[in-house]
Amino acid sequence: MRLIVTEKDNAARRIAEILSGDSASAERTNGVNVYRWGGQLVVGLSGHVVGVDFPPEYSEWRDVEPAELIDADIVTMPTRENIVATLRSLARKSDEVVIATDYDREGELIGKEAYELIREETDAPVERVRFSSITEREVREAFENPDEIDFDLAAAGQARQIVDLIWGAALTRFLSLSAKQLGNDFISVGRVQSPTLKLIVDREREIEAFDPDDYWEIVTDLAKNGQGFEAQYFYDDDGSEAERIWAENAADAAYADLRESGTATVTEVRRRTRTDDPPAPFNTTAFISAASSLGYSAQRAMSLAEELYTDGYLTYPRTDNTVYPDDLDPGELLGAFEGSYEFGDDAESLLAQDEIEPTRGETESTDHPPIHPTGELPDRDDIGADAWEVYELVVRRFFATVAEPATWAHLRVVAEASGRSLKANGKRLLEEGYHAVYPYSSAGETVVPEVSEGEELSIEDVELEAKQTQPPRRYGQSRLIQHMEEMGIGTKATRHNIVEKLYDRGYVENDPPRPTKLAEAVVTAAEEYADHIVSEEMTAQLEADMTAIAEGEATLENVTEESREMLGEIFEELRASREEIGEFLQESLKADRTLGPCPECGEDLLIRRSRQGSYFVGCDGFPECRFTLPLPSSGEPQVMDESCEEHDLRHVKMLAGRDTFVHGCPRCKAEEADESEDRVIGDCPKCGNSHDGELAIKHLRSGSRLVGCTRYPDCEYSLPLPRRGEIVVTDETCEEHDLPHIEVHDDGDDEPWELGCPICNYEEFQARNAVEDLEDLDGIGPATAEKLEDAGVEAPEDLEEVDPDAVAGNVQGISADRIREWQTELSA
Numbered sequence: 001m002r003l004i005v006t007e008k009d010n011a012a013r014r015i016a017e018i019l020s021g022d023s024a025s026a027e028r029t030n031g032v033n034v035y036r037w038g039g040q041l042v043v044g045l046s047g048h049v050v051g052v053d054f055p056p057e058y059s060e061w062r063d064v065e066p067a068e069l070i071d072a073d074i075v076t077m078p079t080r081e082n083i084v085a086t087l088r089s090l091a092r093k094s095d096e097v098v099i100a101t102d103y104d105r106e107g108e109l110i111g112k113e114a115y116e117l118i119r120e121e122t123d124a125p126v127e128r129v130r131f132s133s134i135t136e137r138e139v140r141e142a143f144e145n146p147d148e149i150d151f152d153l154a155a156a157g158q159a160r161q162i163v164d165l166i167w168g169a170a171l172t173r174f175l176s177l178s179a180k181q182l183g184n185d186f187i188s189v190g191r192v193q194s195p196t197l198k199l200i201v202d203r204e205r206e207i208e209a210f211d212p213d214d215y216w217e218i219v220t221d222l223a224k225n226g227q228g229f230e231a232q233y234f235y236d237d238d239g240s241e242a243e244r245i246w247a248e249n250a251a252d253a254a255y256a257d258l259r260e261s262g263t264a265t266v267t268e269v270r271r272r273t274r275t276d277d278p279p280a281p282f283n284t285t286a287f288i289s290a291a292s293s294l295g296y297s298a299q300r301a302m303s304l305a306e307e308l309y310t311d312g313y314l315t316y317p318r319t320d321n322t323v324y325p326d327d328l329d330p331g332e333l334l335g336a337f338e339g340s341y342e343f344g345d346d347a348e349s350l351l352a353q354d355e356i357e358p359t360r361g362e363t364e365s366t367d368h369p370p371i372h373p374t375g376e377l378p379d380r381d382d383i384g385a386d387a388w389e390v391y392e393l394v395v396r397r398f399f400a401t402v403a404e405p406a407t408w409a410h411l412r413v414v415a416e417a418s419g420r421s422l423k424a425n426g427k428r429l430l431e432e433g434y435h436a437v438y439p440y441s442s443a444g445e446t447v448v449p450e451v452s453e454g455e456e457l458s459i460e461d462v463e464l465e466a467k468q469t470q471p472p473r474r475y476g477q478s479r480l481i482q483h484m485e486e487m488g489i490g491t492k493a494t495r496h497n498i499v500e501k502l503y504d505r506g507y508v509e510n511d512p513p514r515p516t517k518l519a520e521a522v523v524t525a526a527e528e529y530a531d532h533i534v535s536e537e538m539t540a541q542l543e544a545d546m547t548a549i550a551e552g553e554a555t556l557e558n559v560t561e562e563s564r565e566m567l568g569e570i571f572e573e574l575r576a577s578r579e580e581i582g583e584f585l586q587e588s589l590k591a592d593r594t595l596g597p598c599p600e601c602g603e604d605l606l607i608r609r610s611r612q613g614s615y616f617v618g619c620d621g622f623p624e625c626r627f628t629l630p631l632p633s634s635g636e637p638q639v640m641d642e643s644c645e646e647h648d649l650r651h652v653k654m655l656a657g658r659d660t661f662v663h664g665c666p667r668c669k670a671e672e673a674d675e676s677e678d679r680v681i682g683d684c685p686k687c688g689n690s691h692d693g694e695l696a697i698k699h700l701r702s703g704s705r706l707v708g709c710t711r712y713p714d715c716e717y718s719l720p721l722p723r724r725g726e727i728v729v730t731d732e733t734c735e736e737h738d739l740p741h742i743e744v745h746d747d748g749d750d751e752p753w754e755l756g757c758p759i760c761n762y763e764e765f766q767a768r769n770a771v772e773d774l775e776d777l778d779g780i781g782p783a784t785a786e787k788l789e790d791a792g793v794e795a796p797e798d799l800e801e802v803d804p805d806a807v808a809g810n811v812q813g814i815s816a817d818r819i820r821e822w823q824t825e826l827s828a
Contacts, residue, residue, distance in 0.1 A: 003094040004042040005087065005114045007101040009033050010310045010787050010811060011134060012044030015100060018139045026790075029089070030082040033790055041090055045101070046806070049080040049087070050113050052161045054169070061182065066174040067571045070564050074162055080806070084117060091121040099149060100142075103130040103367065104318055105550065106493055108150050109157030115149055133315040133374045156550035163542060163563045167191040170567060171533060174574060175522065178582035181589065187522060188505045191539050192490045194526065196498050197507055198534035199483060201515045201523040203475055210471035215244040216251035220422055221461040222264060222415065227449045228460060231415065231422040233258065241423070244467075254420055255464040261417035266455045268414035276406040278434035279441070280322045280361030281370030282397050284492040285485050287317065289478035290393060290440060296386070297511070298477045298496035303815050304390040305371070307784075313378050314394055318493045319368040322361020328369065330356045330402045336375030342392070343377075346399055346437045359401045372398045384781030399437040406433030411448050415457060424448050474512040488540030500815075509638065509655075521588030525581050530573040532566070590620075595639060595666070596649035601625040605649065607637050617666050629666040630702040634659065644668060661723060669703040681729060682739040684709040685759065686717040693717075695739065695758075697727060707758045719758045728752070734760060771796045777822050787811050800826050 004019075006012040009032075016024040016035035024037040035042040054072050058064050078084040091097065097118055099111040115126055127146035131138040171189035181187050218233035233254060234241045245251040280286070284302075291301035305317035324330070334356070337347035350356065361370070373395045380388045411426040426448025429435070435443040451457065475483060481495045490498055502508045507519040515523075526533040542563060548554035574581070593607040595617060603621035610616060615637050617629035631637055635654030642651045644665035652663045663669065676699040684693035686709065693711040700706070705727065708718035721727060725744040732741040734757030742761075744753040755761050771777060774785040774796060791811045793799050804819035 001094050002040045002096045002098065003090050003118075004040065004098045004100055005111070005118075006042065006044045007047060007107055007110055008310070008811065009044035009046075009790055011100075012042045013790060014134050014310060014312060015139055016042040018134075018136050019143065030086045031792060032083050032086040034086070034090070041094075043083075043086060043090060045087070045110060045114060046080050046083055048110055048113065049078060049083045050076050050117070051079045052076055052158075052165055054165075061173050061177060064173075066170045066177065067568075067575070069166060069170040069173070070567050070571065072166075074165070087114060087117055088121050091118040091124075094118075094122060094124050096124050097122075097126045098143070098146065099126060099128045100131075102316065102318075103132065104316070104493060105153055105157040105160075105491070105546075108153040109161070112149055112151065112154035112158075132368045134310060134312045135374045135376060136312075138374075150550075152552045153550045155556040156546040159546050159549055159556045159559050162556075162560050164191050166560075166564065167567055168193075170571070174571070174578075175525070175581070175585065178578050179585035179589065180582065181585070187518070187585065188501075188507075189522070189526075189533060190498075190501070191542065192494065192498050193501055193505075194522070194534045195487075195489050195536040195539050196480070196484060197502060197515070197519055198523050198526075198536070199480065199487075199489075200475065200502070200508060200513050201520055203472060204515050204520070207471040207474070212468040212470070213246070214248070215246050215467055215469065216248065217243055217245065217465045217467060218251070218255055218258060219463050219465065220258060220264075220459055222422070222424070222457045223460050224449045224451055224455070224457050229424055229426070229448045231264075231413070231424040234421055234423055251464060255462060257418040257420050258422075258459065258462045261420075261459055263456045264415035264417035264422055264459055266413060266415050266451050266453050266457065268412070269451060269453055270412040272410050273430070274408045274410055276408055276433065276435075278359050278400045278403050278405060279397065279438070280359050281324060281372065281401050282394065283320050283322050283361070283363065283370055284318055285478075285482055285495075286322070287371050287394070287397075288481055288496060290397065291390060292476060292478035293440065294389060294393065296390070297500070298481055299500040299815060300386075300818075301390065302496045303818065304387050305394075307787075307814070308378070308383070308387060308391055308394075311378065311383070312376050313374060313383075313391055315370075315372055315374060316368045317371050319365070319370060320363050320492055321365045321368060321370050323364040323370070324358050324360075324372070324401075325369050328358075328372075330358055330398075333373070333375050333398070334402065336373075337377070337395070340377055342380075343395060343399075346396075350399060350402055350437065353404060356402050382782045384784065387781075393440065396438050396440070400434040400441075403434035403437055404431070406435050406443070407431035411450075413448055413451055417459060474514060476512040480513065487536045488543055489536050490539075491543065517588055517592035521585055521592075524588075525584055528584075529577045529581055530570045532570050532573075538566070593639065594650075595652070596643070596647065598625060598627050599647070599667070600627045605629070607631070607639065607652070629670050630700075631666060632663055632702050632704060635661070637663070663703050666703075670701040673699040673701040673703075678710065679729065680710065681707070681758075682737070684711070684715060684717055685737065687711060687715045691715070695719075697721070697729070719762045721758070722753070722755075725753065736760070771826060774799065777825055780822070784814065787814065796826055799823065 004015065006015055012035055020037035024035040027034050027036060032043065052074050054069060055075055058069060058072055099114060101107040101111040111128060118126060128149045129142040129146050131142040168190045172186060175189055176182055176186040179187055220231050221228055222231050232243055234243050288298045288301050302317060305314060308314040309317055331351060334347045334351050337343040371394055378391060407430040409428045409430050413424045415422045426446045428445050429443055435441060477499055480499060484490050484495050506516060508515055523534055532538050545554055545559045549556055549559055595605045598605050598619045598621065601619060601621045603619050603625060605617050606620050608616055608618040614633060615631045617631060619625040619627045632654050635656030638653045638655055640651040640653050643649065647665055647667040649665050649667055651665055654661055654663050678696035678698050680694045680696045682695050684695050687693035691711060693709045693715050695707050696710050698706055698708050703723065705721040706718045707721060709715040722744050725746040728743045728745055730741045730743055737757055737759045739757050739759060741757055742755040744755055774780050774788060788811065791807055793802055793807060799822055804816040807819055808814055808816040
């Protein structure tokens with residue numbers, strides 16, 4: 001019997017379908033899918049099914065000095081025992097084994113881990129197959145030409161695991177213990193995470209330190225025979241054309257001269273034609289950048305690309321390569337799209353070119369090709385709107401790389417009025433070239449009419465614009481990943497995960513990422529007491545060392561030992577300043593939760609968390625001062641920069657995914673509720689007959705509004721109302737429930753929201769949002785639902801109970817955070 005081992009279950013299913021000609025049957029062993037046909041079996045792992053860790057005696061943070069972890073032994077233990085047990089059982093029955101995990105450093109390590117488990121059970125021959133897309137042609141070719149496991153490449157991945165474990169655990173424990181910040185709120189530090197965080201914090205410092213300068217620009221409207229166009233005033237500044245005027249009196253003088261001139265004389269006309277070359281093929285970083293322009297985070301873009309790869313529609317999405325391999329026939333691949341409704345016309349136009357010569361980027365490697373379509377077309381409805389949008393982006397990028405260059409006609413016109421110079425630049429697209437098949441790049445035209453030197457143009461209008469220089473922009477996620485790549489921080493496979501981890505750890509917020517006070521505090525403390533923690537040179541050197549392992553030029557033992565020595569030197573710096581670091585971090589963490597002064601004692605009001613997990617506002621003077629304010633029950637509070645003028649308290653935003661909202665000043669919300677009176681609108685349907693309970697519109701101190709029973713807490717019947725807008729009770733009455741209809745008036749809307757009967761409205765809301773099967777959840781289409789079902793998640797109630805990390809590890813293309821979003825939606 002031949003056993004085939006893949007990285008995840010959906011890859012196992014796909015390979016079984018290809019090799020068996022769709023005849024494979026699926027069975028469950030220890031809760032793991034095993035695909036069988038003839039004398040062959042395919043089983044999917046869940047990524048790493050074993051992991052590295054410290055021995056159990058190091059598990060209690062308070063009982064172990066963080067520095068002890070530097071020289072601690074590293075042990076390997078199963079992380080998915082059911083999969084390990086299944087793999088062992090199947091290995092004992094096998095005559096030969098094929099490792100078919102992903103072909104990269106991580107995939108090679110996962111394959112080696114499987115190999116070692118198999119070797120404990122059998123000495124049957126083990127082969128390795130590699131492919132860059134899970135298509136029938138590539139999979140069959142790979143199995144016809146098996147290779148061996150690359151133990152050097154796997155060792156590089158193992159070195160990363162060990163180094164990241166030691167650095168992350170030792171430094172995380174040191175900072176968290178120093179700041180007395182344990183439990184779920186520990187302070188996370190990582191070998192790649194921390195230098196990345198410093199990039200974001202450094203850019204924020206540049207923005208905060210920026211001192212703007214005033215300048216002025218003058219724009220005129222010129223016209224020839226009624227055809228208008230815009231021209232910019234400029235002057236000679238040591239041989240360059242300067243448009244910004246730095247002195248206000250000079251700007252006023254130029255503006256006055258141009259206002260007094262009714263005409264401008266054309267002094268120069270220059271025409272030229274420019275070729276606009278098509279873009280290079282997609283590598284991982286370029287793909288993430290392009291996907292970000294469509295609104296996808298780096299993590300989401302890669303998740304979708306991985307899903308499309310596993311389904312056989314795209315090549316492997318983790319690659320540095322920007323040069324197509326010699327064995328890729330672009331004409332043949334284009335031919336796969338002929339007849340397609342979405343792409344057929346463009347494919348045919350490209351095939352009609354005299355020659356099809358793809359563009360080449362700067363990086364050529366031999367592991368994986370650039371990201372491109374395989375030629376297999378998905379069903380748009382099956383994969384969902386997001387996956388389709390990403391698929392189309394990749395298809396059209398491939399089209400662009402084999403398209404002709406575009407050609408632009410440029411026209412530059414210079415005119416003079418009262419001794420002042422004006423210029424206008426027009427451009428017109430002569431040949432669309434790649435723009436015809438790749439709508440994601442700018443192809444906008446600027447119209448300037450044909451004029452001749454010496455011609456008089458009328459000046460229709462002159463505008464003097466006062467402006468200021470602007471600070472540098474924050475890095476967007478894609479630009480941050482590009483910067484990480486340029487500086488050698490992380491790898492193509494890890495950079496997007498690092499960015500996502502910064503969000504998860506509470507170090508950054510919003511998009512583009514903005515550092516929190518905690519992030520600034522951690523970076524500042526590291527710079528002050530041990531700058532190697534946030535040094536990009538250090539992490540880049542370690543990445544280079546791991547590449548050397550993969551190329552056989554270094555060993556795992558040498559690299560990990562050098563890393564331990566480096567970390568030991570850092571701890572020598574940290575140890576003497578432990579108390580100062582702890583105090584600094586505690587103060588910084590407090591600043592991130594501070595709203596303003598307590599009205600009763602003057603101490604700071606802070607966002608706190610109760611033992612039950614709910615958030616509230618409490619006084620830093622507790623227990624002497626017991627002043628508190630409630631916060632909404634949904635979401636996680638975030639302190640905003642905006643402050644309340646009346647109470648001098650910073651506003652609070654409640655982060656709740658798509659339902660995020662601004663709560664505002666907690667004192668204002670509480671006082672509004674205290675001052676409001678309950679307005680009775682009818683009988684309570686639960687206790688009205690038995691206890692004369694009535695329904696009333698209530699304003700809670702947490703900012704919520706509801707229709708609730710006046711007998712609360714004896715009767716807890718309630719119905720939610722919107723947080724914003726004026727609630728208006730109308731004269732219209734519900735015949736079924738004998739309650740008045742309600743409208744919500746918002747100043748920003750022309751028409752009120754007709755909520756109707758509150759009971760009817762809530763029942764309709766529940767019916768509309770009822771989740772009866774997986775596809776009722778946002779983002780789950782038929783293909784995703786099938787993958788979840790293969791992983792044992794067959795219904796919404798199953799999804800509520802699963803471990804997100806475990807499911808994400810078993811289903812390619814679905815992140816743990818995405819699963820948590822679905823769980824939140826189910827619990828709402």
